[in-house]
Amino acid sequence: MRRTKEDAAKTREEVLAAAAEVFFENGVSGSSLDKIARRAGVTRGAIYWHFKDKAEVLTALHSEIRLPQEELVDHALEHGHDDPLSLIEQASIEVVHILANDEQQQRIFAIMILGCEFTEDPSETAQRIITANAEMYEKLQKLIDMADRQGNLAPGWTVDTAARAFQCCMNGLFAEWLRSGKSFPVIDVGERLVRSVIGSIRRKAA
Amino acid sequence: MRRTKEDAAKTREEVLAAAAEVFFENGVSGSSLDKIARRAGVTRGAIYWHFKDKAEVLTALHSEIRLPQEELVDHALEHGHDDPLSLIEQASIEVVHILANDEQQQRIFAIMILGCEFTEDPSETAQRIITANAEMYEKLQKLIDMADRQGNLAPGWTVDTAARAFQCCMNGLFAEWLRSGKSFPVIDVGERLVRSVIGSIRRKAA
């Protein structure tokens, strides 16, 4: 009962979708490959065909998140922008809106932030997550550096401090929202939070 | 080789200390009771004598964190305070300083925030963490409510939105710091962040 290439690609997607659900429900280490297979309507054999092990399923899931605003930010980094802080503000608010409406991305985000166990000697999977976070931070830092060179950074702030503070807020926002079972309006809180922090970072007009 | 009561209490503490280390290094579900026992210099028998199972070790660890400023906040809640927002600001900055210098509490915090797997149908352990977080939120909310009734809440903010925003920032700060391997100065970032958000929440003097 061999399937055509499209069929195979389909089962691969179904496995990933099932993995997202099961990981989300039981945590990564609480999810056996058998559970995922059953949810996907296949056997473990199928999973082992498409992926090396559970870690590879996780990284495959992770590589599925590609927020559209990343291109926006990349473009600004390449071509420059006359108001980088406003760009950060707008892009971040956009991300909040997107995440608030995309259940699949919420699940993946929850798995990454809350469901992946911390290790001091990180597994390659955990390492990838840390790396992705670091890349995000670098972009943030470069944009704020642009703002600084344009004289728009408020006194007292350094580029690094500002970038870290903003990153903490955003990750904290999503983590708390997902951890609490979406018990508060992310969009409201997120918009106010973003504007507050950006407002503090931005040098006030004299 | 029965020990005296003091000896027994000592091994209990040693088991907890070892558990904090092992959990921190390998994650909760990646830590077998045997590993913890070896680290503590005992056998699993000793652990099973003092605790029912791994979950009970975790909750025992969790109950070890009692930040001193909780009493400060409780006192303010009971007796009122003429400037609750300043109280939040000071207490939070104090917490940052304490956490920055207490490795044991850092480990426990890391385990709770990063190392405890998320479950939609939460285990009792996870539930305790969520509950503790909710209690913290309630106190925050009551303090901000006090500020609101004193006319000190900036327009645009609601009590809930402000409390959530602040909570997200603080948890995000610690989570990012620990996840990143303490790669940035928490105290600097934390102080600026706290002052920024509280500054945004507080109504400006006319």
Add this chain to the structure above:
DNA sequence: ATACAAACATACATGAATGATTGTAAATAT
């Protein structure tokens, strides 16, 4: 002095998850 219980260590039984191997039917290349 003796009986009992506390504080463990040791040994064992169980189950769950993994990874590897093998089987196999259909798709595709030749």
Add this chain to the structure above:
DNA sequence: ATATTTACAATCATTCATGTATGTTTGTAT
């Protein structure tokens, strides 16, 4: 038309952690 992969399913051996049960030694009460 045949050979060869592909895309899985099914089975198996092994590991590993857990929980329990039992053994052993020593404090402690009487």
